[in-house]
Amino acid sequence: MTSGLTVGVGAGVATDELDRVGRVLQTAAQHCHEIAIRIPPLRTGESVGRDADLWEVQAAVRRSIERFDALARGLRTAATLYDAAEQTAAHALETAASQLAAGAGLLLSRLGVILLPGLLAAAGRLALVWGLVPAEQRETVLTAVERGVARLAPALSEPTLLETLRVAMSLADDAALGTVGVPPVFAGLLGETGAGLSGVDTAALAVAGLAALAGASGVDAVRIDRAGADLRRGGEVRPVEPPGSLADRVGRIPDAATPIVIERFVLPDGTPHVEVYIAGTDAHAPMGGDQPWDMASNVALVAGEDASSLQAVRAALAAEGVTSDTSIVFTGYSQGGAIATLLAESGHYRTAGLVTVGAPSGAMPVRGDYPAVVIEHREDLVPVLSGIRRETNAVVVRGDAFDSGPPPEGGLPAHDLDRYRSTASDADAHGNATLRAAIDSLPRAALTGEHSAYTATRMPSSARTN
Amino acid sequence: MYTSTVVCFPGSGVDPGGELRRQSVLVDDLRMRLESVVASLPREDSATGWFGAAREALQGEVDLERARLGREVARLDGLRIQLDHAANQATVPGGVP
Numbered sequence: 001m002t003s004g005l006t007v008g009v010g011a012g013v014a015t016d017e018l019d020r021v022g023r024v025l026q027t028a029a030q031h032c033h034e035i036a037i038r039i040p041p042l043r044t045g046e047s048v049g050r051d052a053d054l055w056e057v058q059a060a061v062r063r064s065i066e067r068f069d070a071l072a073r074g075l076r077t078a079a080t081l082y083d084a085a086e087q088t089a090a091h092a093l094e095t096a097a098s099q100l101a102a103g104a105g106l107l108l109s110r111l112g113v114i115l116l117p118g119l120l121a122a123a124g125r126l127a128l129v130w131g132l133v134p135a136e137q138r139e140t141v142l143t144a145v146e147r148g149v150a151r152l153a154p155a156l157s158e159p160t161l162l163e164t165l166r167v168a169m170s171l172a173d174d175a176a177l178g179t180v181g182v183p184p185v186f187a188g189l190l191g192e193t194g195a196g197l198s199g200v201d202t203a204a205l206a207v208a209g210l211a212a213l214a215g216a217s218g219v220d221a222v223r224i225d226r227a228g229a230d231l232r233r234g235g236e237v238r239p240v241e242p243p244g245s246l247a248d249r250v251g252r253i254p255d256a257a258t259p260i261v262i263e264r265f266v267l268p269d270g271t272p273h274v275e276v277y278i279a280g281t282d283a284h285a286p287m288g289g290d291q292p293w294d295m296a297s298n299v300a301l302v303a304g305e306d307a308s309s310l311q312a313v314r315a316a317l318a319a320e321g322v323t324s325d326t327s328i329v330f331t332g333y334s335q336g337g338a339i340a341t342l343l344a345e346s347g348h349y350r351t352a353g354l355v356t357v358g359a360p361s362g363a364m365p366v367r368g369d370y371p372a373v374v375i376e377h378r379e380d381l382v383p384v385l386s387g388i389r390r391e392t393n394a395v396v397v398r399g400d401a402f403d404s405g406p407p408p409e410g411g412l413p414a415h416d417l418d419r420y421r422s423t424a425s426d427a428d429a430h431g432n433a434t435l436r437a438a439i440d441s442l443p444r445a446a447l448t449g450e451h452s453a454y455t456a457t458r459m460p461s462s463a464r465t466n
Numbered sequence: 467m468y469t470s471t472v473v474c475f476p477g478s479g480v481d482p483g484g485e486l487r488r489q490s491v492l493v494d495d496l497r498m499r500l501e502s503v504v505a506s507l508p509r510e511d512s513a514t515g516w517f518g519a520a521r522e523a524l525q526g527e528v529d530l531e532r533a534r535l536g537r538e539v540a541r542l543d544g545l546r547i548q549l550d551h552a553a554n555q556a557t558v559p560g561g562v563p
Contacts, residue, residue, distance in 0.1 A: 021508050021524070031503045032535075035496055042492060047552075053545050057538045061500070064531045071527055078520070 019432055022075035029068035036061045217288055218296030219305050220460050222312040224319065227258045227453040240451035243275060246373060246439060247425035249331045249355050253417065256282035256293040259309070259336070260316045260454040265445030273327040273352070273443050274320065278313055280334030280358070280417065292458040293335060301338045302360055302386055310339050312456035320452060322349065327443055329353035333417055334382055337361055337374075344368060353442040354394065357420040362386035366394045371441035375423055377401035379414035395438045397430075399423040486553035490546050497542035504535045 039058040043051040228236020240263050243249045252275075254261045259279035267273045281298055285291035292308035300307035322328060328349050332340030337359020344351040345368060354372040363386045366372050372394035376383045379401045401414035401423070413419070427435060510525050 024506060024508055025528070028503050028506055031499065031506075035499050035503070038492070038496060042489060042496075044489070047548075050545060050548060053541055057496075057541055060534055060538045064535055067527065067531055071524065075524075 018075045018079040022072045025068045025072040029065045032061050032065045218300030218307050220308055220458050222292050222308045223457045224312050224315045224454045227455050237450050237452050239448045242445035245428045247428055250357055250421045250424040253277045253333045254279050258453040258455050259293050260313055262320045262452050263449050265449035268446050274322050275329050278332035278336030278339050280336050290458045292456045298335050308458045313339050316454040327352040331355040333357050358382050358415050360386040366392040371438040373438050377414040382415050395435050397427045483553045483557035486549050490549035493546045500539050507532050
């Protein structure tokens, strides 16, 4: 699947094609140079004709070196310009689209005022008819609806639809501003493309507020415990080899039962180093229950709130003695990727690297001076939910979750962690210079370290007050 | 077109045939290296995600260099043949037939 990967810095622009051709030409120039320096000793002066031929070869090879160097330089410049142009074009399009969304919101809200009485009457009649339908037929209708929804599921793995959805998520706040009467021009000025006062996080904050009103708070306090057989001695610590690649790191991400894994190593220069691996959302956890890796925490994270899962990772790091001076690499999947990004950028840790897979972290900027690799599947819905990717220094790797043909059965198959591990392995083998530089810059411990895993339990405020 | 003269003074201790063969091997090594450079250059069908005038202009430049280096590969092959021939002549008793 390596050939299906695209690599870009920032907005995830696929400049790898230019990069690849540039590297081929640069390598050709280097090989030509090695050939050119071997020619002079062959001119022995014994034959004028042979020496003249060797002069010709040397001159031609030198001309090719100059051309290859110039072409490789040109390709590098072109790649940079493509990135800049695409970001500018995307910004202009988004500004226009946000004003359109606000306009549509304004229009719909006005229409709503006019049509509301009629709509309420129609809904009342529909409810009356539904009440008159026999239970057996109601069951048949519901089954048909379920089948229809199931047929829609493969569409949620369509990359084109998901890209559209990504833009739509970014425009949700503009439409909402239009609905409450903010003129379209001002909605554009307030949104992500303007002053940045509203965005996906604002929309998520509204959702988090509604969820809290319904009793599902994603920001309640948590308790953490070190996992392991011997709880009397504070859990289990076992030896572990240092991670050697992206795939190795992704393979160490735990499941939501023990959502935090922390590995402590010593770097070759004697300084302590920590690797933390953070799990993704527990799809079966009830919202606002005692499992902090639930949807309530997810929404709180995207809203920029102090989610329970985020608190749990911070507490586990503190329990492991991690300070602001400890070198640390954050690796996370899905919700864990969002937590990893927030902690890496928090300024409270000496972040030495960030690796995320399938994370809804598009609205979370990555500005730090450390190697960061963001891996996404084109068919994965979850990264799309955080909208268009904003400011980021991260190397964005996009790959295909499926080889070919229709996507496999099941909910969100492109979000599967095993598939992400396979894509991370492809990224390890990819030749893109920027990606290689990021991977090679991740700290490498030489000796065996210590592994600890933590469980986390939310303590809902309603339960604590009772 | 090609001429070769090997001068070997009696008692000089130099084996002119051996020296020419050594040069032939070195020239052949350069030929193979240059051939592999030519083979590594991107061809028109190797780009999958990039099309248009700029791509075609680049391909035109690369094709020119491929042709240039291809000619030099042939020239080095000619040189190798000359050197082999000269080496054979140098080892034949009586010199050039």
